[in-house]
Amino acid sequence: MALRPVQVNIKALDAPAVGRFWAAALGWSAYSPGVTTYVGPAGGLVWPDPVAVGVDVVPVPEPKTATKNRLHLDLATTSEAHQAELVARLRTAGATPVHVGQGDVPWTVLADPEGNEFCVLEPREVYRDTGPIAAVVVDCADPRAMARFWGEATDWVVRDVSDDQAVLRSAKGSGPYLEFLRSPDVKTVPDRVHLDLLPYPGDDKAAEVARLRDLGATDLDLGQGDVPWTCLVDPEGHEFCVLALS
DSSP states (O other), rough: OEEEEEEEEEEEESSHHHHHHHHHHHHHHEEEESSSEEESSTTOOSSSSSSSSEEEEOOOOOOSSSSSEEEEEEEEOSHHHHHHHHHHHHHTOEEEOOOSSSSOOOEEEEEOOOOEEEEEEOOGGGGTTSSSSSEEEEEEEEHHHHHHHHHHHHSSEEEOOOOOOEEEEOOOOOOOOEEEEEEEEEOOOOSEEEEEEEEEEOOOHHHHHHHHHHHHOOOOOOOOOOOEEEEOOOTTTTTTOOOOOO
16 A cells, blocks of 8 residues: 655645646646646646646635745756746746745745745756656655655655655656755744645555554644545654545
8 A cells, every 4th residue: 555645735825826826837737626726737637546746726814924835846947048938937927036045056946926935946867857846845854754754655766865865756757756855944833835645546545544643644633624635744744635536
């Protein structure tokens, strides 16, 4: 048994507008099958076997605080010209430059129209086949511990582990990387951005959730009530959800 990372969940005051922004950023389409706005490749939301790690923008009544998100997206580019064009296009679409202590670096740090940080990377060979999302990046205290938990929690393969970074990727060798970077920052507010995981068809969601608890996950009550998904936190308090297949 294992779970698949299938989407990055972003909370927003104006979910359709933020969804349209991310559709423009990724060159994908925005769909609104319900109250959320899903951003994915052309063809719509293919469930329960989505073809890519998408973005699901969920409406909430609270704005983002000034606190930096602990999870962000790195966007891939194919050339310096592509990087410059993408940054310019996203600034026109409502992105703003932000400073998170990055100093003089070859990538560009921006925030979406509601303040969620992301990076537009300079071209890197390692990300040449990922698609528009190069990596889902998570700040953490202990990358080795995160590699152990997430390597067991999902069907993604641990590619590299050090004291400063842990890197996972789908066993199929496609799509974005999942990267845990050592950071001194600690959680002070609920996560604005988190991962959603999905069982494979035929697997039992309740059994998967029980397995995650055995690995060190704990239940999270956000006032969600009786819903088909299960909210959890990993051993460092990163929030995530296990979705239902239908």
